[in-house]
Amino acid sequence: MKYGIALFPSKEIQDVANSFRKRYDTNYALIPPHVTVKEAFEIGSKDEIEAYIPKLKEIAKETQPFSLIAKKLSTFSPVTNTIYMKVEPVDELCKLNEKLLSTDLPDDRKYAFVPHITIAQNLSDDEHSDVYGSLQMKSFEFEETIDRFQLLYQLENGxxxxxxxxxxxE
Amino acid sequence: MKYGIALFPSKEIQDVANSFRKRYDTNYALIPPHVTVKEAFEIGSKDEIEAYIPKLKEIAKETQPFSLIAKKLSTFSPVTNTIYMKVEPVDELCKLNEKLLSTDLPDDRKYAFVPHITIAQNLSDDEHSDVYGSLQMKSFEFEETIDRFQLLYQLENGxxxxxxxxxxxE
Structure with missing residues (x-):
């Protein structure tokens, strides 16, 4: 079964992200807007994931609430055509990611940690150029406090x- | 902002529920398969919901893990055309619902508590008859342990x- 770890920003940020995602993100219906802090990984059984819970609690306990700051859009192009709200890589967020990677949990990550909220993905090159161009006009400026992370699992439908x-x- | 309280069954049950929901549930993309234990209610601010958290923790602490047993389909027709996996109203589940209703949290419930996992809704009367008829053939028998509940909030897109x-x- 696939698990992942993510932060969910406030409704305010999620609503803005969804206003973009609705049109441009093929994963719109699969998960609310989020910041992935540990990429999806495979765990065999409920007992196995339960064995990791104390470690995740310990990491949460050591982590201080931090600012989620999102002020502009960016793109992972040309690596992928994913467009995202850039989340500032504040110290505490990067430390959280590092700690989550340093556990014995399987690590299937493909890229370096660039904190972000995806708003468009799986676009063709032409769509990507068009959408990224038109979204550049959109302005937003968010700063809020994140005080928790969530462990999720994936269903067969994604x-x-x-x-x-x-x-x-705590 | 709207909040609600729900139980999420295991992936196994959720996958089966989704196999029906995909075709018949207009809310398929809004939330994974779940058992509502407190209907949606309106709370003004984050501070206000935070003030209720200790009470919810206390209720969780007093609740013992219980069996979620789902063996057949049923319908709320003629009240609504909602078809659902019937969840047996075991004592501990009903007590949990009662305790959640006895808090000072706003109570907007319309119906008596009938624990269920919705798999079809907003069908026309004809669709309801057809779908309910064809789903009667499906057999399943689930029994698993539920050891947590979740507090959720709703985004603008539902x-x-x-x-x-x-x-x-705990």
């Missing part, structure tokens, strides 16, 4: 369900 | 995001 929440400092 | 998980006995 949708994600939250398995557990971990509050920072 | 999708739900998990705000927090509450483990029973």
């Amino acid at each position: 949708m994600w369900t939250v398995y557990e929440t971990f509050r920072f400092g | 999708m739900w995001t998990v705000y927090e998980t509450f483990r029973f006995g």
